[in-house]
Amino acid sequence: MGIRKRKAEEWVFKALMVAACLVVSSSLFLIVGTIVVKGVPYLTWDMVTQVPQGGFYIGKEGGVLNAIIGSLYLAGGATVLGLLVSIPISIYLNIYLKHGSLLGKSAKLAYDVLFGIPSIVYGAFAFSIMIWLGVRASLLGGIIAVTLLIIPILVRTLDEVIATVPRELKHAALSLGATRWEAAKVVLKQIKPGIYTAVLLAFGRGIGDVAAVLFTAGFSDNIPKYIDEPAATLPLAIFFQLSSPIPEVQGRAYASALILTIIILVIVVVSHFLSAKHSKHNL
Amino acid sequence: MLVLAIASMSFVLLIGIGLYWRASPLFETHSLWSLFSGSEWSPASGKFGFYPFIMGTLWVTFIAVVVALPLCLLTAIYLTEYAKSSVRKVILPLVNILAGIPPVIYGVWGIFFVVPIVREYVGPAFTEYSSGYTVLTGGVVLAVMIFPILVSIVSEVLRTIPKELKDASLSLGATKWETIKKVVLKRALPGVFAATVLAISRAFGETVAVLMVCGNVPLAPGSVFDGGYPLPALIANNFGEMMSIPLYDAALMFAALLLFVIIFLFNWGSRIILNRIEHKYSS
Numbered sequence: 001m002g003i004r005k006r007k008a009e010e011w012v013f014k015a016l017m018v019a020a021c022l023v024v025s026s027s028l029f030l031i032v033g034t035i036v037v038k039g040v041p042y043l044t045w046d047m048v049t050q051v052p053q054g055g056f057y058i059g060k061e062g063g064v065l066n067a068i069i070g071s072l073y074l075a076g077g078a079t080v081l082g083l084l085v086s087i088p089i090s091i092y093l094n095i096y097l098k099h100g101s102l103l104g105k106s107a108k109l110a111y112d113v114l115f116g117i118p119s120i121v122y123g124a125f126a127f128s129i130m131i132w133l134g135v136r137a138s139l140l141g142g143i144i145a146v147t148l149l150i151i152p153i154l155v156r157t158l159d160e161v162i163a164t165v166p167r168e169l170k171h172a173a174l175s176l177g178a179t180r181w182e183a184a185k186v187v188l189k190q191i192k193p194g195i196y197t198a199v200l201l202a203f204g205r206g207i208g209d210v211a212a213v214l215f216t217a218g219f220s221d222n223i224p225k226y227i228d229e230p231a232a233t234l235p236l237a238i239f240f241q242l243s244s245p246i247p248e249v250q251g252r253a254y255a256s257a258l259i260l261t262i263i264i265l266v267i268v269v270v271s272h273f274l275s276a277k278h279s280k281h282n283l
Numbered sequence: 284m285l286v287l288a289i290a291s292m293s294f295v296l297l298i299g300i301g302l303y304w305r306a307s308p309l310f311e312t313h314s315l316w317s318l319f320s321g322s323e324w325s326p327a328s329g330k331f332g333f334y335p336f337i338m339g340t341l342w343v344t345f346i347a348v349v350v351a352l353p354l355c356l357l358t359a360i361y362l363t364e365y366a367k368s369s370v371r372k373v374i375l376p377l378v379n380i381l382a383g384i385p386p387v388i389y390g391v392w393g394i395f396f397v398v399p400i401v402r403e404y405v406g407p408a409f410t411e412y413s414s415g416y417t418v419l420t421g422g423v424v425l426a427v428m429i430f431p432i433l434v435s436i437v438s439e440v441l442r443t444i445p446k447e448l449k450d451a452s453l454s455l456g457a458t459k460w461e462t463i464k465k466v467v468l469k470r471a472l473p474g475v476f477a478a479t480v481l482a483i484s485r486a487f488g489e490t491v492a493v494l495m496v497c498g499n500v501p502l503a504p505g506s507v508f509d510g511g512y513p514l515p516a517l518i519a520n521n522f523g524e525m526m527s528i529p530l531y532d533a534a535l536m537f538a539a540l541l542l543f544v545i546i547f548l549f550n551w552g553s554r555i556i557l558n559r560i561e562h563k564y565s566s
Binding site for chain 2 (some may be wrong): 009016019021027030031034092096106111112114115117118119125128148155204205207208215256264265267268
């Protein structure tokens with residue numbers, strides 16, 4: 001092949017690459033743009049400050065405060081519960097276990113696999129547990145399902161964060177006569193910003209998921225006062241309102257989608273700044 | 284901590300067993316073959332044919348991969364081989380934000396952006412009429428959802444290719460693109476394959492976003508402009524009303540089990556490949 005033809009081929013593929021890159025990176029703006037354009041005209045102060053009033057679902061007054069608070073409770077509860085489980089796990093896997101042990105390796109694989117299990121399967125599984133235990137659709141049920149969903153996320157993220165801490169730090173602590181638990185505390189202190197990032201990631205996933213809460217959290221027009229009451233969630237509220245034939249209700253779905261998108265973007269920005277700020281001061 | 288780690292790992296097993304246990308009543312009266320090949324779905328008369336739903340899932344997944352893979356491959360090559368690090372630093376975070384956008388938001392975007400395009404422009408160009416709620420629409424929305432996983436994993440795989448290898452090819456007079464085509468991609472093939480399998484399993488389980496745009500017609504699609512009804516959507520749409528009809532919940536649990544088994548195997552296989560690549564790289 002002549003050099004000119006070869007250069008031409010190079011040029012064509014480079015152009016294709018730039019085009020592909022533009023398509024991929026612009027899709028985020030397309031999505032957020034669509035949501036903003038659709039949602040802004042319907043976004044009112046009432047939407048975020050009121051629970052549904054009588055006749056809300058035929059287009060009368062009210063807002064989706066019940067769903068916003070419900071989602072925050074649910075994702076918050078699941079994140080706290082998930083942390084209580086996953087911090088000990090990742091400490092155990094990284095500090096107590098020898099590097100490269102069989103248990104450690106199979107654990108990593110297991111969490112990778114669990115990470116890939118879709119939320120609908122977690123939802124169905126949590127629902128069967130709930131039937132078995134006699135728990136009805138409630139905030140508690142939703143928290144259980146979402147906790148199952150985010151534990152693999154938390155463990156994997158924490159694992160990556162702990163991997164950035166030099167192993168010498170742990171060894172230094174141990175050689176000074178510290179117990180493994182004390183060494184773990186040293187490492188934990190080092191990875192604090194990483195924990196925040198993991199929390200935000202898990203919280204974001206928890207607040208946005210629908211399939212896991214579809215059967216487990218129920219739906220309610222009230223803000224839940226107790227953990228055994230059904231709770232509305234923002235994604236479900238969007239989903240339900242969207243299927244309504246009434247334009248006003250549909251409009252509220254757009255506005256709710258905008259609220260959810262804003263929450264997610266805020267989480268993303270905050271976690272980005274947190275990790276950027278702290279990575280400077282890290283070892 | 285050991286107990287926690289092992290308990291949460293064995294969750295993979297527990298989910299499988301739990302779903303199997305809930306689905307098992309179905310196996311007493313239906314052979315596995317009749318479940319897979321039957322195309323009639325009428326729970327009230329005890330007919331559970333999963334064929335249309337399996338086909339629906341395969342169609343949307345296939346379309347998603349066909350759309351996303353070339354785009355993401357080109358993007359990943361561009362980002363790792365050609366782009367300046369300043370470009371990379373802008374685009375990779377953008378793609379990662381995409382991973383944090385909730386499924387329901389993708390669904391809303393699909394309804395207002397992809398559905399009209401398919402209905403007004405793409406559909407009429409090829410068939411007489413298309414509602415826009417088609418497997419093509421579902422596939423395109425899914426494609427965007429798997430952008431992050433493909434771009435990030437393929438970029439990571441490409442980064443593990445030794446520089447010496449590329450330098451050798453370049454010094455023999457190959458152009459950059461020829462080097463990429465004949466050296467880099469060849470070497471990265473197992474990793475790209477693993478990333479694709481991972482993306483497929485992600486697409487397989489995606490529920491709500493697809494459900495909102497692909498029409499939910501319980502017939503095996505005959506073309507990309509037909510509606511489809513993927514397995515996760517089947518579970519999500521019917522979970523509420525299943526308790527009153529015998530075997531209905533077992534059938535839905537079977538659907539969840541099917542998803543779980545396929546996704547488990549896919550994830551497991553691809554993670555083993557990826558771990559091996561990472562291991563080779565780090566040692």
